[in-house]
Amino acid sequence: MSDMFCFQCQQTAGNQGCIKTGVCGKQPSTANLQDELVAELIRLAQTALDNGKMSHETDDLLMDGLFTTLTNVNFSDSAIKAFTERVVKMREALGGGNIPVISLWEGDTDIVSLRSTLLFGLKGMAAYAHHSRNLGLRDDEVSGWFYKGLTEINKKHTVQEWLELIMEFGRINFKCMQMLDTANTEAYGTPVPTKVNTDIKKGPFIVVSGHDLRDLAQLLAQTEGKGINIYTHSEMLPAHGYPGLKKYPHLAGNFGTAWQSQQKEFEDIPAPVLFTTNCLMPWRKSYKDNLYTTSVVGYEDIKHIEGDEHGNKDFTPIIEHALRLGGYEHDRSMSGINGGHILTTGFAHGTVLANADKVIEAVKSGAVKHIFLVGGCDGAHPGRNYYTEFVKQTPMDSLILTLACGKYRFNDIDLGEINGLPRILDMGQCNDAYSAIKVAAALAEAFGCGINELPLTLVLSWYEQKAVCILLTLLSLGIKGIYLGPTFPAFISEGVARVLTEQFGLQPITAPQQDLDAILGRR
Template sequence: MFCNQCEQTTKGVCCVKIGTCGKDPALAARQDEIVAALIDASRYVGHSSDNAKLFEKALFATLTNVNFDCEKIRSLTEEVRSLVNEAAELRFDMQSVWTADDDIRSLKSLILFGLKGVAAYAYHARILGYTNDEIDAFYFKALRAIASLSDAESLLQLVMETGRINFVTMALLDRANTETYGHPTPTAVTTEVEPGPFIVVTGHDLHDLALLLEATKDKGVNIYTHGEMLPCHAYPELKKYPHLKGHFGTAWQNQQKEFKNLPAPVLFTTNCIMPPKASYEDRVFTTSVVEYPGMMHIGTDADGRKDFTPVIEKAIALGGFTEKQHLTGANGGSTMLTGFGHNTVLGVADKVVDAVKSGALKHIFLVGGCDGAKSGRSYYAEFVKATPKDTLVLTLACGKFRFNDLDIGEIGGLPRLIDMGQCNDAYSAIKVAVALADVFKCSVNDLPLSLVLSWYEQKAVSILLTLLYLGIRDIRIGPSLPAFVSPNVLKVLVENYGVKPITTPEADLKAILG
């Protein structure tokens, strides 16, 4: 196998025997096969809504930690191939990408992995009935280009266009979520778990959580979020359910430890599943794109409904904890504050502006992105702890579980640590930055704002491409740089955008603040 699409790729180079994520060579081959089928089909079929929906789902299924079921990937591949007339010449081989010149491979990888991130965000929006023809058409354009383009300049232009399309996609998803569930409001979420039957919901999908909350009301079964589902507590149309009780556990990479002998079922709604351990595999349920061999999958009927009866019955049978569990976050805190979407933050933008103008607020840090198991990620918690008291820390995505139970004080009547949501909510942070730049009549790069990002999988790649498309400079990335970026492509990113690896919290803070 050849796979280097995530941050934890073996030895920082490439997974060749088995994926660090648990993917084996057979699954890797299936995923390459479906991408090749998509590239072939993109040359022969139009970007109708139905075709785009299938392309989107197929791309999403190949993200890290999403779909481990070879048979389901094979079935999706056949669906893609069925779109193409039998007389069409199907010949694309993914090895032609992986064995290409280093710079060409690097640029095509940025496009492909960024496209996978776009597909993930667009999938969530489509489920809520929000689509965009420009996004749909781009799947086909980008896939055709991966097969046909071979000059670095054209590919680099498409890399930037991928970033632009992802910006359009994130804006669409933001509109889908907020128009469906309301604008998030600041909410303190407990980490304690009450006695009695409960279900843990992980992943990213608000729609699946809404369906489950409706299915479990008056059933005597409580619902707890896990991982990137934490911000769901802040949406008015979700928090109105009294049995949405709190948050269980931390980030995705700790699930094998946190779910061990858990007296409750776990519902995986999208990506971030790891190979389940024997101590809890009988309690794992999947839905949406995420699937794992041997795990019960909750499918969707022709009317878009899902029957969660097996999950609910499992929760009742297991019974939950007999006594209240006083669980904590990574730093011993028992609450996590979330819900600072762009609507809330811009609602208090005058306080931020006044604090900057008065000198009370010297700098704003965005410390966010994916978490993971690789060593070096403690950097982010140490960085946040070391930030001066006259600075503000914005955060989003699952990397925040390293520090989001910390109380680092207030500034100008605002908490110094502001959780803006999921990785899916990166648009909020961008919108706030652009709004502040407008107020100060400067560019985003001239704001007292620094981005310190962590990455793991392909959605993070698409966000990085968006930031580059927007011209945002001096981004610090860690814990390591992408293995699929060649030295020459990295040189372009460094020279044109100031992209740089993290070093130590102390050195980076000194470099930023002077």
């Protein structure tokens, strides 16, 4: 009997599963508590469905509970226990008993693979629904699928039935990403191209990591006029493109690179760091006391900022901490992994489609012969250098769309322009895969063809469960020929991998030049 079992992230031990302790730093006690929480969420979903008592309160428990178990979100045993108790209390209040729950990681290999794929997809969608809800947008169909998905996980299905469920989920997640896109743009405007400095100014500052734009907006409002600069970190970088956020002059730049470098980049940082969502790593002593979490994020002995019933938060403790620490005494030069000091973001679908004529003409004239979407989650796996080399080796007559934190592998490289458009177009966070789909659909319509007939190739990196739900959405929309790496998911069995390869042309990355030659038909 192993101490734990977890294979939901890309860096799982031996690409098979963590059984002693998580590569992410998750302890066996935490992993087992998360599994217990998932079981209780299944029971709550079943009870609410059986008794016809679905509500916003039960919706929120399901999505926040799933989000809590996503990789690098919550390492706090006490917080997970407390959340589980809330779920049990709600189930009992709805009249539910102790419903039997299937053993998630045991059974036929292909069935466990398919069950896990659906569960991990649900975890990813929960994050997006959570952010959308924080901005006041909900969707009954999306919310309803948390109940359906969790209860279906607890049932027996044939392989074909599992595949149909997973494809249905992918279509629902597309709707969820669309909802979050609407929530973000209605709250903060349509992103515009914005250059972001990676150097840090002297004086007090706060670093904000994660994805939640509302948390950042509240902090910006509360620090206005206080002499404190605010820097984004990792997936919060695209916030600079939103007019409603970039209007604050003290949103000064971006600190560091992708999430997996935080232990090095936060060493002795003279400022507090706020984690609004996942990507928190085990802390180091030199900066532990400077860390804050909020929302579903948690780590034992790390200070937590609670919100009220409306999601309003008082960031006074962080603000006072920043003033007390004082920041760097002199301006500090920091660069991306390739030495660049300026990052450009803000090329979401609103901006790209506003320039659609320019893109279409560039393709028609031959100025752009191919478009690559190179993006996804970053991580510490050595094979991720592939994405840097791939982008460097793309021909000069190609555009690179990118999103999520995988872009930190290459987003500080100046690859020049084509007809006034930068060759690297940062479309935003992981959920902004919706923007990429919108752009691809518009190009396909303009050229009178299907998306799979466009000179467009998706080269994706995955790490955690939001990347899983995005991949399932792309497959559900019929997009084929996707390159995936740095490894295939450990939870994808050989049998399931064979099906995905045969039906969708999903294929593992090999070497940058070899894959480019195959994509471009070169010998």
